[in-house]
Amino acid sequence: MAPQLSEFVKAYDVRGLVGSQLTPEVMEAIGAAAVAVTGETAWAVGHDMRDSGPGFAAAFARGATAAGADVVEAGLCSTDMLYYIAGARDVAGAMFTASHNPAEYNGLKMCLPAARPIGLDTGLADIRDRAQAILDGERSPDAADKPGTVTTEGFLGAYAAYMRGLVDLSGIRPLKIVVDAGNGMGGHTVPAVLGDQLLDALPIEIDPLYFELDGTFPNHDANPLEPANIVDLQARVKATDADLGLAFDGDADRCFVVDADGEPVTPSAITALIATRELEKHPGSVICHNLICSKAVPEIVAEHGGRPVRTRVGHSYIKAVMAEEQAVFGGEHSAHYYFRDFWFADTGMLAAMHVLAAVGGSDKSLSDLADEFVRYVPSGEINSKVADAHAKIDEVAAHYESGARTDRLDGLTVELEDGSWANLRPSNTEPLLRLNVEGPDRASMERLRDEILHIVRN
Missing domain, CATH: 3.40.120.10 (Alpha-D-Glucose-1,6-Bisphosphate, subunit A, domain 3)
Structure with a gap:
């Protein structure tokens, strides 16, 4: 069969x-x-x-x-x-x-x-x-x-030259970075784009981790959103006094960033950082963000003269909206970053280059730069196994019928008067509900988180 x-x-x-x-x-x-x-x-x-x-x-x-x-x-x-x-x-x-x-x-x-x-x-x-x-x-x-x-x-040489043409790193201050390729394709592309394998050397010293191409992933899974998979990167960044660290997933379309202290920089903060850079070049442009990005992202986009547009989670949705709106940039909280200059497609490499340009063009550290884009306390994504995801979503929606703003763009989003918000949406592939919560402080975030989890898990 x-x-x-x-x-x-x-x-x-x-x-x-x-x-x-x-x-x-x-x-x-x-x-x-x-x-x-x-x-x-x-x-x-x-x-x-x-x-x-x-x-x-x-x-x-x-x-x-x-x-x-x-x-x-x-x-x-x-x-x-x-x-x-x-x-x-x-x-x-x-x-x-x-x-x-x-x-x-x-x-x-x-x-x-x-x-x-x-x-x-x-x-x-x-x-x-x-x-x-x-x-x-x-x-x-x-x-x-x-x-x-x-x-x-x-096509490696042509790809590297195109990427360097989009973000000029030649004039940045010298940076020392650790790059964890996870035995994935970053080990193939990083030396060509950021190193001197094919093009002139940039003022960047690369400390390579797991650049050997190996589809058995002998060192750790190539998923940098899992905290266990960036432990080696964090340790190497701190041990070598590097300016920052980059971790790519297996096919190198996502990039995760840690600062000089080895602390993860949230993809929402990276989205806001890149958005401000793109708005400098293209004033008044549309910036797309999916609905589980931090509320700071649309606030910062608007403050910098851009027009934020909120989308569903998933690359096909954000790409379609970006093309329709001719958005200059889009970011997802999963560390996918999309660029109009890259055919509205996602590229971890171009996002990494924007981060390097921002740090290398400033006398500030990455943590100081990122602090400007962090305003709220997130819960991180919390998964719950349920028998009927849609029934549970309806139950949560009924609980917040009064006293909260709700919408159904993707699952259910609830926004309270104190500035806290939550999104509850079903997995596409598993009997799970995924919950993301954010609040102006930890207490308000935890209060909303626990309230929704009590409904979902009982």
Whole structure:
């Protein structure tokens, strides 16, 4: 029996177990289906450092070329490097990565030309269903009269030059930074963009941690949002008196930042910091932020003359709103950062470069700079397993019918008169409710947090 794609085709991408779910046959069928559904006949295909990546990329290319598409095999890529290729070459893209998932997983992210995302509501569901029919023998792949071609090309140098053209780091004061690549694709891209592997040296001394590409993740999981995975980075930053530390996830589309004391700088503070820099260049522009970012973000954007626009959580939602509003920048509390100058796509590297430019262009430390953007006390995300997520949300909404402002943009958001707010939303993939709370002080945050958790967990 063929693997059931509905089990591992998610809202925005494909993510599954190698061998039992993801096979070369599955990827070949998806390649053929992707060409048929999108009508795109020019594709770039890349992969991260996982062992199964090259074989899956080749299988996708076989399916795509049989359907008449020309494929450029880009080899090792970070996800944002694949977005660069899709944008700069105006081609569709297929990136084989499972991001921060464990070694036994792989996955696939696809985009249209100009790095426009392909999600369930923008073609991925049709690709899934068509590929399933091919695997089940219910239909044959569409065979073109003339198969497409496969060529191989490297893009690392062009990507590095483009990134340096967006943020000039040549005139900053000397900085010493520790970078934890987590054995992921940051080990491939950081030496090219921030080091002197391909371009002239910048006034940055890089202390590399776990730059060896290894899809088994021998040192720690490549998910820097988990506190346990940045312990080594924090220790090295403090031990070496570095100015700051950067941690990338497995496919290097997210970047997490710690200051000189090893203290994490929240993605909301990074969002506000980058927003102010972009508003200096583009006064009056729109800045997007998802609804679990700190309330400080829209306040600071407005104070700097920008127009804040609030979005749902998830890259397909924020990218769509950014394109509609022509927003110059967007940030999510998951450390995804999106830039109009980067085809509205997310890139951890460009966010890191903005942080380095801000610190290197100032006589202040990162912690002093970040303090300017921190105004409230957050709870962090709290997960609760529930039998019926939507019923629980309705129960919480009923509790706050009077005496609070509420909205249903994404789950339920509650805002109290004292400035405290909470968002409760269901997971897309698990029977969980995710709660984020923020208050003007710890007592008010904890009061609202505990009140909602009492309803959710009883």
